[in-house]
Amino acid sequence: MSKTASELKKLLSLGENQTLEYLTNCELKHCGPRVCAFLNTQGGYLLCGVDDKGQINGVEDAGQIAEKLESQLKSAIQPPVLFSVEVQEVENKQLLVVEAPAGKDIPYAFNSNIYIRVGEQTQQADVDTIRDMVMRKQVEPTRWERLFSSELDEQGLSTIACKKLLSAKRIPKEVAQAEQGLLHQLQLLSLAKYGRLTNAADVLLASAPGKRHPQARVRAVCYRHKADDEYQDLQHLDGPMADVIEQLITFVMRNTPSRARFSSANNQREDIPMYPEQAVREAIVNAFAHRDYSSFAGGIKIEVSPVGLTIWNAGAFPQGIDLQKIKQGHISVLRNPDIAHGLYLQGYMEKLGRGSIVIQDACKNAGLPLPKWHSDSSSGVTLTLFAPEATPEVTPEVTPEVTPEVTPEVTPGIYKLLDCLDGELSTLEIISKLGLKDREHVREVYIKPGLQQTLIELTLPDKPKSPKQKYRLTSLGQQVKQQLSNKKKP
Template sequence: MKTRAVIESLSLGERQSVEFISDCRDLELVGQAVCGFLNTSGGYIVCGVDERGELTGIDRAAELAKSLEQGLQRGLSPGALVSVQVQEVEGKELLVIEVPAGKDLPYAFENTIYLREGQATRKADVETIRDMVLRKQVEPERWERRFSPADMNEDLDRDEVRSVVMAVKRSGRFRFRNGSDPVMVLEDLAVSRYGRLTNGGDVLFGANPAMRYPQVRVRAACFSTGRADDTYRDMKSFEGPLVPVLESVYDFIQRNTPTISRFGENNLERRDEPLYPPAAIREGLVNAFAHRDYSDFSGGIAVYVYSNRLEIWNAGRFPEGVTPDSLLSGHISVLRNPDIAHVLYLRGLMEKMGRGSVMIRKACAERGLPLPRWSEDDRGVTLTFFGPEVTTEVTTEVTTEVTPEVTTEVTPEVTPEVTPEVT
């Protein structure tokens, strides 16, 4: 199997930087390559493939992935979101290390700064280091890194802090100095400094960040038809810490989406499933929360459920070099809010940073749905999921519980059993 075929099998994108390592048990070698990618334009490291593209595989891959991730967290400075995942190709387990372009240059591994040049990793020279430091000084500070006016004692949601500590204990992806001390936990996550929350920390762990930043509210509406009008089936505004809001919005979509009934070819047993693939919906929502522009006070996130489609909009823009076409083939993730993304990763909500769009597309195709569409305009980015072109046998079991904010009543008479064929 040649290297190009491996890249295609893993949906790494045709124009991305990829390094193949047959055995990645050498933490120093892997750490240097990761550091080099962080200090340049990002890339992938694939372990278990030799330079000729022959699959060698990795023994006890899951165990090695956990060990590598912990070693990289310890060795990298400043901390960075680096994903280590087990992938299977032709019956062999590989490790894919996904490295985004770093936002906090320069990065060092074991106190040495490395760069990526072509297919090689080298130590950075003094002039290059000086240039990176000067660039960092003149670039504006990211919104998520600025201090929030939130009070650490009054405005902190300690349950959310405990939730991330418990998630890390289960996954082993990170090590806190003292998991029982909320202040130290937040400092370790780079969302608190000098006893103050950053904006990113407020969005993630503030009890009600919308009091300080109204743009973090999420609007959701369900319409009875295929167009926006005054006939709402359900409507709600969500606010609170990021993860509970994300989960509430996901529940809103599931509550207002019909159920599709399918029958097996060889038996009479009916199988009920949501109209849209749940994993694809969750991935689309996580991307919206992770990549949106939080600094725009007129921005936000909005979800619209129509009779024939679902739209997830966020106030952001595609990063430079990312287009709707590149989203369909895989790309290196360009993180607008790396601190927020890191916590989502530790919570198990964010995995395939640059390949989530490929997963969304694949999940829709496997369900027989039209391919989703990403679009961008002056207002932001919209991800649209389309329902079946012809209605399947739908048991439209849409919950008729509506939220207090609804302006019109929900008609409980939903079409019982229409039989569409999914193309």
């Protein structure tokens, strides 16, 4: 059955405003000019395995062909640029989807020929068009990522980070097999020029880029209330970008409790992370790839709280992108294509212009509220993933698909705390009920873990140090206390 462009976009989660072109085969001589034309204009998607009427024919041995085609395109298209080739299944048939964002280093050439899109057609650029491209490139300011990094040499690079990048599966063969040394390999990836390393190489691969670029440091905090006098967890991270990304993902997953989901099929409980790791990973990677590195006042900050996960990065949406286009999965207008390319090669950016679609779908499938983006030229871009609202009174039979429930590890200390809490008690009253004397011991072993796991709460949350401060069970704490009580009954 034939599909309209709109239907194919929906099936492939491409967003409604994307430019599509179809090909029945995956031959380089047909794909190359079209990808080149997308790079030289506004970007787009090439669907291989679909005829011009929208009939889905599929591609045999799609996995092998995708790997081969990507390698061929990377060798044939110059200068080096970021695009992706992936396999997607539609109606039990495999398609190749080539995603090409608008390039930053036009004109791009395929086998020494320059192609552009005119209307819905791909055609070879004439002399006047090429001259106009070259003139526009000459007057545009040099991107921050392409500037030379001050005081950085090969000794400042992380050996492990360089090895990870250059051994990645997606690295072009001519880069992996180059014998002229590390700087030459990085030059082939636009991370070095004239024997000097760029800012992109610095933030991607340096052991401590924060020494030269303070804005490259990342701050991650976890708190229960913003008014708390101390954070539950706090980290300042600096290092190769891939390492920092992994540490941030671990930070988020460590500081968010699990929740229970009940399947309608077998009514079995499944413990899952509060936020889907796919959404967390995509959100963090996007912050690194799309942020504005040029401002020393910029940066990335991650906040974990009981109400949600907030990821902030410096710089507003790129020109031509707005909130509506983000929600629709508009193809990326990449602010930092060299940095994004480094992340893509290492497997961190699977869907270049569809990160927002991935995040929304992951949250929706997990039963979470839809995430929200906010962009402001002065304050940057903020993405918020919202925690589910606890609904302990709703039974699995009423909402079989998703019933959020925090499932903390109940230590003996926490159990004793829950058991003694009846109504609202001050610290001294808790100490007395527990039969203990050491105030600091009670705070660290009983009260603090209870707060961290949202089993107890402050009666005066906005005044954590008030002498009138008391503690009481949350609805979750009451639930856990009842469960523990039931277990004790014969």
